[in-house]
Amino acid sequence: MGKMEVIPISNVQSAVSSEEWRTRIHLAACYRLMAAFGMTDLIYNHISARIPGAAEHYLINPYGMLYEEITASSLVKIDVEGATILQPDHGYNVNVAGFYLHAPIHKARPDLQCIIHTHSRAGTAVSGLREGLLPLSQTAMRFHGRIGYHDFEGPAISGAECDRITSDLGPHDILILRNHGLLACGRSIPQAFNAMYWLENACRIQVDMLCCNRPLHPPTAAAIDSTVTCFAGTEITLLNEAETNPTVNEGARGNAGGYGGLEWDALLRKLDRMDPAFRS
Template sequence: MQRSVRNEVSAEEWEVRCELAALYRLLAHFKMTDIIYTHISARLPGDKDTFLINRYGVLFDRMRASDLVRIDVDGNILESDPSEKPVNRAGFTIHSAIHQARHDAKFVIHTHTQAGIAVSAQKQGLLPITQHALKLQGILAYHDYEGIAVDLSERERLARDLGKKYAMILRNHGLLTVGRSAAEAFSHVYYLERSCQIQLAAQSGGAELLYPSEEVIQKTADQWHERNNDVKYFQTFWDACLQLIEDDICDYRT
């Protein structure tokens, strides 16, 4: 276990570390991990483009605030001994692209779930067939697959494709969401993942799918948009989810 860095960082950074560690634990709780091969990041307070990402090799259900690694958008590990805290190269490419382009994106979540990858491989992408999916209407983007994300030139296209939206399906790869808070980023990935799961379940039944009218689709999207602008909506959901990881043997806030 890594030593605690609580007394070595500011109170503001420690708070961000705890929220990011909680996100890792919640992805593990909802089985949205790919063992060690996906990542979540958080922008650090201040003017510089620096962020936190996971120490490569730590299981998500064991992630602690002290396991997180300070890194900048140029790939420099900002730790006293960088060899002790390696990071995933592809994770750096994806997350640095978003943090560099979107300063409002305080948290960035990337997943490789079975349902998410399956829908990412479907030509039509996410279908507007459920209330869950309509939450993403208007805030969901797509990015074409370019191979394992280790080519830094892909950062420009990742940022361009996401634009000002809050969720993105990485074709043939997985899912990505961003948020102005941990609560918002998690809410988006939860609904995107559930939408993918439900879509696959509906398709597996073999029956013809029922689509709401364009008028109802837009009405529902507008209703969700109102909630997406309500900080209390995200916070209430986040506070409830945190109760799911309160009894973990190793506290994420260490």
């Protein structure tokens, strides 16, 4: 278990490695993007990112800041046992659920760098439907057969339940928490954001369709299988290209490629136009 270090927020960059600082910038960007695209719940919920080269340590938001306020320096560094390693002097600590929900997944899934949890309106609505996410749109079909489900047991502040959440996630990158919300993971921060962005949109589309109170046009099984195969194949191609082609953009190459890396640089430019303070 590490020893906690409290330092002035203005000194954080000089106190961490270049790899950690880069991760802090991308994670702060992810928080800002979640706010920009309407996937926040006031100061609640959490996104965590494992620090490269320090598998037991991850970054998470200070409990009390809005997502649109998060900066690279404000993130808190904790370990998978619950100890705070680096605490900026902003006066905010970590939401206990941010530890109980994220730490078991980080421990069980070393292939994942980033975990995003939301209580969005559409995501929570779909989580309460018996059928869960339906393959009613191309956006939803990309996740078909790749989603785990976990039954609601109350707020996720029990170590025993969070172990069951990890078990229900299994080999998937997406988990729908029944009557609760959504969870998306990725081998990189851009990949996790991409998964949550499209998962949220799939839920919004489903709610819109069901609200129309008109007969639905379900796709054929062949169409679903074709869509799943297409998206999976494209993701592998993008990943391989990002890892082997030096001309691929920095966002894709530096963040494990696949879906998410391709558009990440453009999203960072969007944030820079809105407010570049996330980088500080």
